[in-house]
Amino acid sequence: MINSTSTQVFEIQELLQAIFTGGFEGDDSFAIWRKPKSNALELIYSPKEEIQKVNLEIESLPPGFIIHPFADQKNQEAFFIEAEHYHRFDLSQPLELSDMPNFLRELIEHQNQDAVPFQIFKSNSSASKNFESAYSEEQSHFEGLVNEVKEGIQKGLFEKVVPARTKTIPLNSDFDLVKSFEALLRKYPNAFVNFFHLPKIGTWLGASPEVLIETKEDQFYTMSLAGTQPANGDNPIKSVAWTQKEIEEQALVSRYIVDCFKKIRLREYEEHGPKTVQAGTLLHLRSDFKVNMKETNFPQLGSVMLKLLHPTSAVCGMPRQPALDFIREKEGFDREFFAGFLGPININQVSSIYVNLRTASLKSDRAIVFAGAGVTEDSDPTLEWEETELKCANIGRILQNPDQ
Numbered sequence: 001m002i003n004s005t006s007t008q009v010f011e012i013q014e015l016l017q018a019i020f021t022g023g024f025e026g027d028d029s030f031a032i033w034r035k036p037k038s039n040a041l042e043l044i045y046s047p048k049e050e051i052q053k054v055n056l057e058i059e060s061l062p063p064g065f066i067i068h069p070f071a072d073q074k075n076q077e078a079f080f081i082e083a084e085h086y087h088r089f090d091l092s093q094p095l096e097l098s099d100m101p102n103f104l105r106e107l108i109e110h111q112n113q114d115a116v117p118f119q120i121f122k123s124n125s126s127a128s129k130n131f132e133s134a135y136s137e138e139q140s141h142f143e144g145l146v147n148e149v150k151e152g153i154q155k156g157l158f159e160k161v162v163p164a165r166t167k168t169i170p171l172n173s174d175f176d177l178v179k180s181f182e183a184l185l186r187k188y189p190n191a192f193v194n195f196f197h198l199p200k201i202g203t204w205l206g207a208s209p210e211v212l213i214e215t216k217e218d219q220f221y222t223m224s225l226a227g228t229q230p231a232n233g234d235n236p237i238k239s240v241a242w243t244q245k246e247i248e249e250q251a252l253v254s255r256y257i258v259d260c261f262k263k264i265r266l267r268e269y270e271e272h273g274p275k276t277v278q279a280g281t282l283l284h285l286r287s288d289f290k291v292n293m294k295e296t297n298f299p300q301l302g303s304v305m306l307k308l309l310h311p312t313s314a315v316c317g318m319p320r321q322p323a324l325d326f327i328r329e330k331e332g333f334d335r336e337f338f339a340g341f342l343g344p345i346n347i348n349q350v351s352s353i354y355v356n357l358r359t360a361s362l363k364s365d366r367a368i369v370f371a372g373a374g375v376t377e378d379s380d381p382t383l384e385w386e387e388t389e390l391k392c393a394n395i396g397r398i399l400q401n402p403d404q
């Protein structure tokens, strides 16, 4: 901390340290995030004991942060952290104590500077319910799933399924959550870098490349993202080439979005792409879709599309129901919040909801990283496994070595 006569200026690490320490000590609900290409770190903090659940009518929700698991919930409900306290830090400006609201000053002033947030999480928090799966880490099981999907496609049961697997990263006592979060901010400027703690429910950290829906005043936005390659060389976007398989895989996701528009008879939308985008160490194909909600007279388009889109064919498959049944029966583990959705709602008239990808669930002694891969008729099981390894590494290597 730099002291001057008039104010105190903080480094981002000190601020994160105070938030994590205070949040875990109180076992409060909180979420911290930075949107893609943004310089603002945002925080919602709620000391309420009860965990709130809300329906998906996002237009009528108060400002807050929504978190929905992959699986459908009773009454279509999601977890919600209401913005009892909200603050936005401009990371390009000095972080001055005098600019901070009272709840943050209190967190900073009451913190024990030597505390290690992850140690408090381990001892205080009730979030470390263990994750159980007999074979979701095994290459042979995953490759078996890919083969079963291909057989299903040949029989005409589906066009695409996105099976997933997990990877356990042991976290020893020197695991530094502050450094890991900072590394995500630094390494993934194009991602939605996020952390949330819901007492007794879960504590997750991630850097998602995929918007599920975004509404900004009258504008609605969504994207189709699929196809994966490592980003190699000095100018990876310029030198990349995509195979027919990847082009078709991404086109299926776009078609899925257009089918959702058709279901509600929405004809006036803009579609741009696909183009290549970089997400951490990976490249994907992406198309962008925009609708003017005022001109099309669809003021509730955000919640309507949220319910229609999730789970998209980028994380589940096509047709949706048989793909979902396959995943439920064969995958062999609970995806929990992986491939669900999360993000800030109604903050300054903007709601930005992302697909929860490139994400890890923190337990007391390890992190569980999740990743899936889109399987179509031409998929090679070993290459699909390798793709999930690359996706897991995006977050896994930062948990293991944030200094790299």
Ligand SMILES: C=C(O[C@@H]1C=C(C(=O)O)C=C[C@H]1O)C(=O)O
Residues within 6 Å of the ligand: 162, 210, 225, 226, 227, 228, 284, 314, 315, 357, 358, 370, 371, 372, 373, 374, 375, 391
């Ligand atoms: C399922 C994941 O990613 C999704 C699947 C992709 C693919 O199959 O190529 C690419 C981007 C995401 O839409 C994941 O990251 O776990």
